[in-house]
Amino acid sequence: MDQQANSPINPKSGFNSSAKTFHSLRPPIHLPPEETPFSAADYALSLHANHSPWPDSLAIINSSTSQKLSYSDFIERIKSLTLYLQNVTQLRKNDTAFILCPNSIKVPVLYFSLLSLGVVISPANPISTESEISHQISLSNPVIAFAISKTCHKLPKLKYRTILIDSPEFDSVITMSPAAATTAQQDLEKVTVSQSDLAAIMYSSGTTGKVKGVMLTHRNLMAVIAGYYPFKQERKSPTVMLYTVPYFHVFGFFYSFKSVALSETVVVMERFDLKKMLRAVEKFRVTHLAVAPPVVVAMAKSDLTDGYDLRSLETVGCGGAPLGKDVMKVFADRFPTVDLWQGYGLTESTGVLSRSNSPEESRHWGSVGRLTACCEAKIVDADTGDALPPGKQGELWVRGSTIMKGYVGDPEATSTTLDPDGWLRTGDLCYIDEEGFLFVVDRLKELIKYKGYQVAPAELEQLLQSHLEIADAAVIPYPDKEAGQVPMAFVVKQPQSRINERGVMDFVAKQVAPYKKVRRVEFVSAIPKSPAGKILRKELRKMVLIPFPSSKM
Known part of the structure; x- marks a missing residue:
């Protein structure tokens, strides 16, 4: 007890005052142990094999073919x-x-x-253009590509032929026969994979500049999986998880390993469609949804949900961009038995730094x-560089075992983002309250x-989305001679x-x-967004011919 009393760490907020x-x-x-050879795939499969009740x-x-x-x-x-x-x-x-490849x-x-x-692994958005793909390939330097017949024409010739x-x-x-599979297992040469080895090169969204290749290790993935495992629920039947998030995005990527480790049943949608998602929830008795914010907004506001039996739904997990309190309230009123939590x-x-882990935490709206x-983590004053206490806004800096190795082939961008002590500058304006809950205010640069x-902008967007006559909204700075910038919706x-x-402004x-x-x-007619639900403000700037500011981030 004395040791805890003398600890500089506040047990409620987690803040270390010294x-x-x-x-x-x-x-x-x-x-x-870090020196133990282990791939993230083998780690997830071992948790399933050793601990699954099913x-x-x-x-x-497959949600469309069953x-x-x-x-x-x-x-x-x-x-x-x-x-x-x-x-x-x-x-x-x-x-x-x-x-x-699209989801399958x-x-x-x-x-x-x-x-x-x-x-x-280096997965990319299948709707990317050939020039975007060319840039990504120049970063990751692959020897082989996996695609589908509709996307393979975008790919250059690599060392090995493209596999469809x-x-x-x-x-x-x-789909080998069981006998052939047994023989195959005997013929398989075991590969020693270190936890520090590179597992993936993921592409940053590019909403604030040139796309970069993010290097993630097997240890990074294993740490994410291990973070979910202690909160595995005791259930009579497996969790049925529906993915609307793409596998090429870090959200869907780490979920594919987390779901195996937790022995979840995963319902996969090739592409998102609200009606098809609702039909799948009803048909496959989905208990958990993993979605981006626009899906929560649609579920909260659309009359479509009234036509489907969604009683199996227990939890909706949302990530990719902030959700407003007003939208969360509308959702809670409409689905009172469903826990809505943000990560x-x-x-x-x-893909993960914080999330709600219980119904009580999920009600900490916003x-x-x-x-x-x-x-x-620490909250850093952008002007002075000082670390701030609970309740104060500043840039969020984080470090830990899920933080990337760096940007592939870009030491300058890596050193700008990762400091020598391993702190990752997120570029997000945030604060942490007295109970240790993290709030994301907005991107600093936006x-x-x-x-x-x-x-x-996020505050105004959430306010606009609460209006009954507004389906969606986005806000950007518009140049103004007198004010410098004004909010444009x-x-x-x-x-x-x-x-x-006038009605919007009033x-x-x-x-x-x-x-x-x-x-x-x-x-x-629509707000341009990334697959993770982030608003593509550079596309909005193009609509009104505002130059996009250059950035090294």
């Missing part, structure tokens, strides 16, 4: 593909594989197979939960500077809405300080 840092309030995670439950379901794979099917397919890639394709440890039940099989061989995962040939490779992370932090077990005042109307420019003006008022309005 070091000016925030420590996680979660139980510590348990990982194998060793051969359903692993994956095709199902049990865990034994899933593991056999991984073994078959691994043998083929090792012996026929001749892939070797430290090779990089570029992946240009084959993608996790491919991920697990490649990582077990020590091959580095929607081809009959690929299907035959991953926060970056590609550079293997926050993105508490720091994960493998993370410590703050609007109105006559010296700082205005957070892009608004998507609800069907039959009669709201006009609605905001009644609820904010004068310097936060929206002073320009543009009505649009």
